Amino acid sequence: MNRVFRRTYSYWFLMPAAVIYFVIFLLPTVMSFFFSFTRWTLADWEFIGLDNFVMFFQEQSLRIGFQNTLIYAVVTCGLKVILGLLLGVLLTSRLRTRNYLRSVIFFPTLISTIAVGIAFSMMMHPTQGIINTALGWAGLPGLDWLGDTRVALLSIALVDVWKGVGFATVIYISGILSIPPDYYEALQIDGGGAWHKFWNIIVPLSRPATNSVIILSFIGGLRSFDLVWAMTQGGPGFTTDVIASIIYKQYQGGFYGLATAGNVILFVIVTVLAFPLYRYLNKREVDL
Amino acid sequence: MSTIKSSEHIAGHAQSGSTPLGRRMGRLGLELLGILFTIIVFWIPFYFIIVNALKSTQESADLSLALPSTYHLWENIMTVVQARNYMLLRAFWNSSVLTIVSVLALVILCGMAGYVMQRRRDRLTPTLDLLILVGLIIPPAIVPTIWVLDGMGLFKTMPGLILVEVALNFPFCVLLYKGFMAAIPREIDEAAVIDGCGGFRLFFNIILPLLQPVSATVIVLCAVTIFNDFANPLYFLPGSANVTVQTTLYNFKSQYVTQWNLLFTNILLITIPPLLLFLFFNKRIVAGMTAGSVKG
CATH class of the missing domain: 1.10.3720.10 (MetI-like)
Structure with missing residues (x-):
């Protein structure tokens, strides 16, 4: 039977996908560690040790990428968790409009990031944009959303949240709906109010949903490129450059070794932050 | 299908009849708030894209939400499709x-x-x-x-x-x-x-x-x-x-x-x-x- 088993579930079925995955993803990933130590022109390479990495940490226009990538990931992830949870609670309550609300909030997840980025950069135009016009009606001063170096990165992060919150919300909805109703009944017998229901039942018991949202949006935030590129291309100056956009700029400039070093740094950051986070969150889930 | 829905509505009303009026108003308020929220946060950006795709070049230069005075959608589509x-x-x-x-x-x-x-x-x-x-x-x-x-x-x-x-x-x-x-x-x-x-x-x-x-x-x-x-x-x-x-x-x-x-x-x-x-x-x-x- 064992031979039949092995033939029925032959690894040949895995082969085509595995070969593509190995050649196009795993091999370049491994090679990137080598090429990050070189000055490289695809045809030819020269070993230069740690120079690329040193450059990344010394050059202000490159170093800013670390800081921005982290800020961006933390802000988008935090807002998606908070808003996703609140919207999830709202959309699992007995509202007659909840199907409508779910669809509308979810739709931006499916549109092109570039389209969203372009449309919002028009709405954030400092003098003509409708956001500042609306603030003007309310008697508030407008902001140069994408031109002011202090707020530009946060403006992009807000648009990212606008586009991505629907995804967080649907994860929370499925998490909240999987809470057994017994808990609510027990709460009713004990006479707890809406706040208790939220804080003592929904928040702790939707923990698996929270973990998924944190992991996915944090990793997504660290890797983000499209929206930044569509809205500011890293500008003004280098103030909104994230690691992924720096990689693209170095690639365009022909600095392949440097671009690859940026890629390696991004792996290391993602691995160092995401894997322990993944372990930690999964452990807490078991403890519960 | 519609009869089932309406009977659900009646059941819902009968049930909420026993709850205090305040809570019912609260739910209605929440529903209206939700709709208002989606209009401001989601519909306005969608509307903004659509309305500006309908305009002539001069009018769209304002980047405003105003309705176009004349509609140019077809013309715009043809220009975009033929471009380059x-x-x-x-x-x-x-x-x-x-x-x-x-x-x-x-x-x-x-x-x-x-x-x-x-x-x-x-x-x-x-x-x-x-x-x-x-x-x-x-x-x-x-x-x-x-x-x-x-x-x-x-x-x-x-x-x-x-x-x-x-x-x-x-x-x-x-x-x-x-x-x-x-x-x-x-x-x-x-x-x-x-x-x-x-x-x-x-x-x-x-x-x-x-x-x-x-x-x-x-x-x-x-x-x-x-x-x-x-x-x-x-x-x-x-x-x-x-x-x-x-x-x-x-x-x-x-x-x-x-x-x-x-x-x-x-x-x-x-x-x-x-x-x-x-x-x-x-x-x-x-x-x-x-x-x-x-x-x-």
Whole structure:
């Protein structure tokens, strides 16, 4: 039977996908560690040790990428968790409009990031944009959303949240709906109010949903490129450059070794932050 | 259907009749607040795109929400489609080929991979699982991938980009297939094997048809992802002969700095395919995304 088993579930079925995955993803990933130590022109390479990495940490226009990538990931992830949870609670309550609300909030997840980025950069135009016009009606001063170096990165992060919150919300909805109703009944017998229901039942018991949202949006935030590129291309100056956009700029400039070093740094950051986070969150889930 | 709904309404009212008036008003308030919130946060941006796609170039220069005095939608569409020697049509063609071929390859290859990986648990299993997890988390190494593709003569070609899309979407899809395979009883396999079915026929004639629901999810999710992909075509398929809809939009952004109406028309046109998928497959998309993310 064992031979039949092995033939029925032959690894040949895995082969085509595995070969593509190995050649196009795993091999370049491994090679990137080598090429990050070189000055490289695809045809030819020269070993230069740690120079690329040193450059990344010394050059202000490159170093800013670390800081921005982290800020961006933390802000988008935090807002998606908070808003996703609140919207999830709202959309699992007995509202007659909840199907409508779910669809509308979810739709931006499916549109092109570039389209969203372009449309919002028009709405954030400092003098003509409708956001500042609306603030003007309310008697508030407008902001140069994408031109002011202090707020530009946060403006992009807000648009990212606008586009991505629907995804967080649907994860929370499925998490909240999987809470057994017994808990609510027990709460009713004990006479707890809406706040208790939220804080003592929904928040702790939707923990698996929270973990998924944190992991996915944090990793997504660290890797983000499209929206930044569509809205500011890293500008003004280098103030909104994230690691992924720096990689693209170095690639365009022909600095392949440097671009690859940026890629390696991004792996290391993602691995160092995401894997322990993944372990930690999964452990807490078991403890519960 | 409508009678059921209305009786539900009556039941709802009877029930809420027993609750204090304040709570009922509170719920109504929450509903109105929700609608107001979606109008301000979501409908205004959509409206902004649509209304500006209807305008003439001069009117769209204001970037305002005002209705156009004359409608130019058709004219704008024709201009955008004809721009740069019908570049948008080429882009739609390229994006369609890319999306359809990649998605078909993903369904077959990931279905086969998920089938073996779920059924066969042995010494290799932990390593394979780890390699899949790595693919879900780690961003692709761009320039080395170009180097590999270049070595195979596939850099700047459509087959090369298709391979990239397949490789990068493989981990997520295989997880979906593995999850679904677990719900298909092994007795089916055993019965087929006893009847003399080989692995190949077992998979293609019996398992693959049973995987249909998860295949539908994979098709819809990957179609949206690949159609909307910007970074991979930008890196792996540069050049004006090979544009996709996303790179075209990006290029038009710099070309149309003074003609916002055309830019918005372009946005409107490339949003139609995802919109159609959303209208027809909303439930499946949501179900697939939650299943994939919670289990992964």
